[in-house]
Amino acid sequence: MPAYKVTYFDFAGSRGEEVRLALSIAGLSFEDHRLDRASFAQLKSQFPFGSLPTLEIKGHGVFAQSNAILRLIGRQNGLYPEDLYEAARHDALMDAAEDLRHRISPTMRMPDGPEKVAARQQLAAEYLPLWGACVERALAAASPAGPFVMGTKIGVADLKLYMVHRWIASGAVDHIPGSVLAPYERLNRLAEAVSAHPAVVAWSARAA
Ligand SMILES: N[C@@H](CCC(=O)N[C@@H](CS)C(=O)NCC(=O)O)C(=O)O
Numbered sequence: 001m002p003a004y005k006v007t008y009f010d011f012a013g014s015r016g017e018e019v020r021l022a023l024s025i026a027g028l029s030f031e032d033h034r035l036d037r038a039s040f041a042q043l044k045s046q047f048p049f050g051s052l053p054t055l056e057i058k059g060h061g062v063f064a065q066s067n068a069i070l071r072l073i074g075r076q077n078g079l080y081p082e083d084l085y086e087a088a089r090h091d092a093l094m095d096a097a098e099d100l101r102h103r104i105s106p107t108m109r110m111p112d113g114p115e116k117v118a119a120r121q122q123l124a125a126e127y128l129p130l131w132g133a134c135v136e137r138a139l140a141a142a143s144p145a146g147p148f149v150m151g152t153k154i155g156v157a158d159l160k161l162y163m164v165h166r167w168i169a170s171g172a173v174d175h176i177p178g179s180v181l182a183p184y185e186r187l188n189r190l191a192e193a194v195s196a197h198p199a200v201v202a203w204s205a206r207a208a
Pocket of ligand 1: 014016053065
């Protein structure tokens with residue numbers, strides 16, 4: 001039995017995939033426990049915050065909240081800055097990825113129709129360009145040369161930014177053009193570098 005168990009939904013995206021990627025990059029084997037919606041609904045109240053992902057670590061219990069989980073894996077495996085000021089910049093970018101999800105997620109629950117289209121169009125016209133410009137500036141401040149937030153060393157913030165960038169760029173969110181983050185060169189370079197990381201390539205090939 002591996003010492004780590006990731007519980008998440010059965011798809012290769014969002015917060016659960018970030019945790020799977022962090023463990024893969026750290027070279028740690030883990031049980032990849034995937035739940036369907038019905039099982040999640042039955043078990044929901046048992047999870048620490050009623051949501052996924054969770055990470056169970058033998059001898060230490062069950063952890064929740066994707067950013068807390070990623071920081072833990074990051075600190076233990078050199079995927080998170082040791083310097084406190086760099087760490088604060090890293091945290092800000094992790095939180096920015098969550099901000100983006102929290103702005104888009106409510107529109108996922110809206111019924112199809114003009115209100116949903118308008119909400120998405122507004123996000124594409126206003127929120128996402130501002131988000132992209134802010135992230136671009138934060139990346140330039142953290143490491144002008146990149147490609148990662150910590151420069152040439154991949155970290156957990158890169159995984160969060162990669163995952164939200166991939167989601168938006170895929171065009172999967174109706175009425176938000178996949179090209180909306182295309183102008184942000186530093187962010188695009190980061191996403192390319194994460195997708196080309198050998199552990200990410202190996203994990204994606206395995207998961208496909
Ligand atoms: N702040 C939490 C958010 C967790 C969250 O909302 N997870 C979603 C899946 S990505 C979920 O469990 N949704 C089902 C539900 O909340 O009922 C984190 O970062 O882990």
